Amino acid sequence: MARFRDNELIEILKQRDWAYVKEFFINIKPWSEKFKVSKRVAWIEVDGILLYYWNYQTFKRVAKLWVEIIAMGDNFSMMNNFEKMDMFIFMKQEHRLNEVIMLEVGNESFPNLIKEKGLVEKPIEN
Numbered sequence: 001m002a003r004f005r006d007n008e009l010i011e012i013l014k015q016r017d018w019a020y021v022k023e024f025f026i027n028i029k030p031w032s033e034k035f036k037v038s039k040r041v042a043w044i045e046v047d048g049i050l051l052y053y054w055n056y057q058t059f060k061r062v063a064k065l066w067v068e069i070i071a072m073g074d075n076f077s078m079m080n081n082f083e084k085m086d087m088f089i090f091m092k093q094e095h096r097l098n099e100v101i102m103l104e105v106g107n108e109s110f111p112n113l114i115k116e117k118g119l120v121e122k123p124i125e126n
Contacts, residue, residue: 001031039092041070046085048112053105054082062112065101066091086117 002025004010013019018028029035046062056072063069066089073086091097097116102109 037094039067039090040094041088041090042097043073043086043088043117044097045115045117046087046112047083047115048110049082049085049103050110051082053103053110054085058103059085059087062101062103062114063087063089066093066097 002021004013013021021028046059049058049062059072060069068090069087070090071088073088097114100111100113103112
């Protein structure tokens with residue numbers, strides 16, 4: 001969401017078919033009280049994937065619970081820590097993710113903590 005306070009600037013952007021603004025936004029629409037976001041993106045942290053199942057297909061299965069993977073964190077390609085994986089996912093739900101899922105492999109199930117990462121990981125002190 002972007003807010004333009006200068007009506008003259010808004011008119012110039014409209015005349016130029018929103019010029020450079022389209023480089024940052026997919027849709028450009030005037031604000032409405034009825035507007036509701038139906039999809040969003042977020043970084044999540046996946047904790048608890050067993051080393052034997054640490055592969056793209058496993059993480060793809062995890063992401064499909066919400067919608068799909070957009071990108072994998074650095075840890076996937078560097079393989080320097082098999083404790084947690086960051087994933088950038090596309091999802092339809094509005095609330096922040098913080099849940100345990102059971103990943104089924106064969107006849108076994110393994111708990112995995114899924115936690116949405118915020119823009120700021122440490123609380124801001126006053």
